[in-house]
Amino acid sequence: NAGVTQTPKFQVLKTGQSMTLQCAQDMNHEYMSWYRQDPGMGLRLIHYSVGAGITDQGEVPNGYNVSRSTTEDFPLRLLSAAPSQTSVYFCASSRPVGTGELFFGEGSRLTVL
Amino acid sequence: DAKTTQPPSMDCAEGRAANLPCNHSTISGNEYVYWYRQIHSQGPQYIIHGLKNNETNEMASLIITEDRKSSTLILPHATLRDTAVYYCIVRGLTGANSKLTFGKGITLSVRP
Numbered sequence: 504n505a506g507v508t509q510t511p512k513f514q515v516l517k518t519g520q521s522m523t524l525q526c527a528q529d530m531n532h533e534y535m536s537w538y539r540q541d542p543g544m545g546l547r548l549i550h551y552s553v554g555a556g557i558t559d560q561g562e563v564p565n566g567y568n569v570s571r572s573t574t575e576d577f578p579l580r581l582l583s584a585a586p587s588q589t590s591v592y593f594c595a596s597s598r599p600v601g602t603g604e605l606f607f608g609e610g611s612r613l614t615v616l
Numbered sequence: 617d618a619k620t621t622q623p624p625s626m627d628c629a630e631g632r633a634a635n636l637p638c639n640h641s642t643i644s645g646n647e648y649v650y651w652y653r654q655i656h657s658q659g660p661q662y663i664i665h666g667l668k669n670n671e672t673n674e675m676a677s678l679i680i681t682e683d684r685k686s687s688t689l690i691l692p693h694a695t696l697r698d699t700a701v702y703y704c705i706v707r708g709l710t711g712a713n714s715k716l717t718f719g720k721g722i723t724l725s726v727r728p
Contacts, residue, residue: 534714536716544720545701545718545721546654546660547718548716548717548718551715551716559712559715561717562717604652604662604665605660605662605716607659607661609658610657
């Protein structure tokens with residue numbers, strides 16, 4: 504099983520550029536989410552989705568867009584990258600609450616110059 | 617905002633039990649308590665979860681107080697590889713309550 508797959512693993516952008524971090528899971532999980540983690544800090548929730556066609560904001564949504572057109576995919580878009588978005592990004596998915604854990608991808612390290 | 621509070625750090629000796637506390641005084645009746653840990657820069661790893669009964673698996677035990685306002689994660693025989701940041705999280709069943717919000721966690725240092 505592939506689990507949760509994030510691409511790319513590393514990316515360098517210039518300020519103002521746009522890009523999409525891809526996240527795919529093959530476990531038929533309804534819940535998916537994106538987090539960012541900055542040095543010395545915990546994970547902060549950016550956006551999450553409880554099912555296809557449904558998305559909602561987390562703690563730090565500004566500067567990021569998401570969509571959930573299929574159960575498997577949950578891409579995170581940066582429309583105009585800023586140095587403050589330099590971070591490690593984690594995508595995660597889970598089965599229904601109470602029945603199992605959150606599965607995390609390996610992370611995507613983004614640097615914005 | 618995270619619904620849990622944890623001390624910032626603790627340490628324990630290798631081979632001894634590590635007892636990690638967590639307060640979740642505003643927990644609702646249908647919210648679960650989850651524990652994860654993160655080693656270095658890896659993605660967080662699930663440890664255990666529970667609703668109101670104590671739970672045990674091959675990694676740890678979870679003790680939830682009767683009023684459910686606090687819990688303790690127990691690593692029965694800590695090893696150096698258990699050095700990590702441990703997150704206690706409260707998670708509801710549906711909608712916005714089902715989102716997983718991590719706090720700052722507790723840094724566990726296991727000393728030889």
